[in-house]
Amino acid sequence: MISRVYHASLFALYQLCIAVGIVMMPLAVAARQAGISIPVHKMLATVGEAYENAQPEP
Template identity: 70%
Template sequence: MKSRVRRVTLFALYQLCLVAGIAMMPLAIAARQAGVTLPIHRLIAGVGEAYENAQ
């Protein structure tokens, strides 16, 4: 039961990170033009990997 709750929580967190990444796209484009990159891809990859390991 505990692992199921963890898996569902990680899935929800992964989906939330994807939505946040999509919502921040205009900011990321503006930041890239200024020469700065946002590390959103690392956050999404880390949460995605944790979710895959929980399965």
């Protein structure tokens, strides 16, 4: 049961990170032109990796 809750919460967090990344895209483009990098891709990669590792083994 806890595994299902953990898996569902990771999925929700992953989807939230994707939504935040999409919303922050104009800010990231403006920041890139100013020479600043916003590491949203690192956050998304970390959460995505955790989600994939939580998948049950067949």
